[in-house]
Amino acid sequence: MVDADQTFVVVGGGPAGVGAAGTLRAEGFTGRVILICDERDHPYERPPLSKGYLLGRQARDSVFVHEPAWYAAHGIELHLGATVDAIDRTARTVRFGEDGTVVRYDKLLLATGAEPRRLDVPGTDLLGVHHLRRLAHAERLRTVLANLGRDNGHIVIAGAGWIGLEVAAAARQYGAEVTVVEPEPTPLYAALGPELGQLFAELHRERGVRFRFGVRLTEIVGEDGAVLAARTDDGEEHPAHDVLAAVGAVPRDALARAAGLEIADRAHGGGIVVDERLRTSDPDIHAAGDVASIPHPLFGTRLRVEHWDNALNGGPAAARAMLGRAVTYDRVPCFFSDQYxxxxxxxxxxxxxxxxxxxxxxxxxxxxxxxxxxxxxxxxxxxxxxxxxxxxxxxxxxxxxxxxxxxxxxxxxxxxxxxxx
Incomplete structure (x- = not known):
């Protein structure tokens, strides 16, 4: 039985974490709800970062999940800019923040999300090498694209997945020159296969995007700390003022690993192993969103889904499971994209x-x-x-x-x- 003496801790300020915290209150939980976010910005939605906000069509305030006052109004203790660095499963505590605050939990939700995969090539420390995952990344990239468009500058994008293509579309709409480097034979190969991937290649080529398929980025060349060009393994050198690394994401599961929770193998996308109730190998700890590896009955395999819809629905499902409700999380994965x-x-x-x-x-x-x-x-x-x-x-x-x-x-x-x- 859940009562006012209990404390539920949520780690992660994306839609999964915020959705879980809100659902705990909506379902009548009267104990402490502690939401710990490692970013200093209030929780926000990620889809606009590569779409409307990146294009300048959405205001900054529009991306936030709730008004700042919402959290206190719902009795949610929000800690911004605080990183959880340890879980003690025996004592059922988490340690977080620069001062090492320790708080005991009755139930814990890990909604730590994913982070951009890094390019393992020389030159990634140069100014002008970008990733796109956080609001601060989008703010910087929006300025970069506008400047490239004004000055007829070039951006090289490593990766023709969803982020790579959405940024390519934004860059062309700003007027920047775009080259996309992709080792697979078509864009979106892993998601859509070659049949539909070719359609997206044609869409972007019509808008002036140059593709280099079947090659990999091998080096980012610079001078005085700034990007000058990007080299590929076919011996070509592509002019560039900026480079975007859009080569996928990896689950942020280091905290779970250190705590001894079961982790999925790479063949299943990695991440924290959960059951159909989003429980980890520790029954007092749940996981949801990008970091969770979920057994999906429809497809007969484990899936780790990195899309907004999964986080939006997985967090509330985990909250209900934490409250002891009957939960079977088997939502059909869903995502959307806007390009031109x-x-x-x-x-x-x-x-x-x-x-x-x-x-x-x-x-x-x-x-x-x-x-x-x-x-x-x-x-x-x-x-x-x-x-x-x-x-x-x-x-x-x-x-x-x-x-x-x-x-x-x-x-x-x-x-x-x-x-x-």
């Missing part, structure tokens, strides 16, 4: 090797369609491109695990709802 005039939303999980065909409903040439990744007649994933109001039917198709008629799936005149048994 293309808006897309993807649901499911279908990396290369898991599907046997891609079915297109609509007009791919006009970039108004829905794509489905299908294996043995079952829909594993779906992506809408400039088509609205299909996300829920797509999720229902995925959840149903029903075999579908692929001709009907491709026919825009056949309602998607009618394909779900």
């Amino acid at each position: 005039d293309l808006g897309m939303e993807y649901s499911g999980w279908a990396p290369p090797g898991t599907y046997d065909q891609v079915v297109i409903r609509g007009d791919a040439g006009k970039r108004e369609f829905v794509a489905f990744w299908v294996a043995r007649g079952r829909v594993l994933a779906g992506m809408s491109v400039n088509v609205r109001n299909v996300t829920e039917p797509v999720r229902k198709l995925i959840r149903s695990r029903a075999r579908v008629d692929t001709e009907a799936l491709a026919d825009p005149h056949v309602p998607l709802d009618g394909l779900v048994p």
